[in-house]
Amino acid sequence: MKKLIVILALVMVVCAPAMAAVNVCYEKSGTTVTVKYSTNGNAIRAFALNMSVSTGTITGVSCTNANYWVYPGSIQITGGAITGSGTCVCASTYPGTNPGVGTSAVTVEMGSLYTGSGTPATSGTLMTFSISNSAATVTLTGNPGRGNVVMENPDESPTVTYGVCSSGECYPNTKADYAQWVTVGKPSCWCYPRQCHGDADGLKQGSSLAGYYYVGANDLNVLTPCYKVLEPPKGSGIASKTIGVIKGICADFAHDQQGSSLAGYYRVGSNDLNRLMSYYKKLEPPKGSGVPADCNTP
DSSP, X not given: OHHHHHHHHGGGSOOOOOOXXXXXXXXXXXXXXXXXXXXXXXXXXXXXXXXXXXXXXXXXXXXXXXXXXXXXXXXXXXXXXXXXXXXXXXXXXXXXXXXXXXXXXXXXXXXXXXXXXXXXXXXXXXXXXXXXXXXXXXXXXXXXXXXXXXXXXXXXXXXXXXXXXOOOSSSOTTSTTHHHHXXXXXXXXXXXXXXGGTOSSSOOEEETTTEEESSSHHHHHHHGGGTTOBOTTTSOOSTTOEETTEEGGGGOTTOSOEEETTTEEESSSHHHHHHHHHTTTOOOTTTSOOOOOOTTOO
């Protein structure tokens, strides 16, 4: 109990900004490829993407997201007013861009333009493109020369993951924090249905008489030795930490980093503690409302 009181006092610590993660993925159905995105950070301002196929050609591109209608490579501005939005497909004459529609590789650039209202959603469909050979392997990457993914805050440098939307992994890569899961080594504990709410071990505690709960002392004991342990190069990090058989990264309930480049970053902090305490010893039905088993919901 004494340890719990000390930990509870830390809830009042002011949270430092989290590191943004962006996932850009595609789904292929026959000769149609759909590109989607998601982010756990601020709104995304612009995308610069390369798409290519292993065989055949890309026969057409349709940029369908109404929020990302600004095409910097070909937008027309006359007298300070936009007179033509252009096309999202970049011309092959621009440095670092792919040849374009009718070839095996295309570069697309699209951005948003808003002031206050009309902020783009944190997830959605960006575009579709058609390919000539349904058996072709699709490759989707960022275009560094055109900016990759630019956040609303241009100083923010997100972790970006590119790949297939349905990967068959235990952690859905349609989730906004999929990139964080990859960054920390794809820990299986993040796939527990209640892990993001403070369940580090995936196990129930309690009894049939008093009731069962998923978030309790065992989970708190995993979090405590990892609390604000700085990641390299400022500290040893929690990658090698184990509490019994449970890895320290399992206490990263918020799936983010806190801290700063000056003081150092840490994976387990007040964001994670707040999540754990929100469901600490919350009884499962029929004794209570329980912890939502929704952590793997895309």
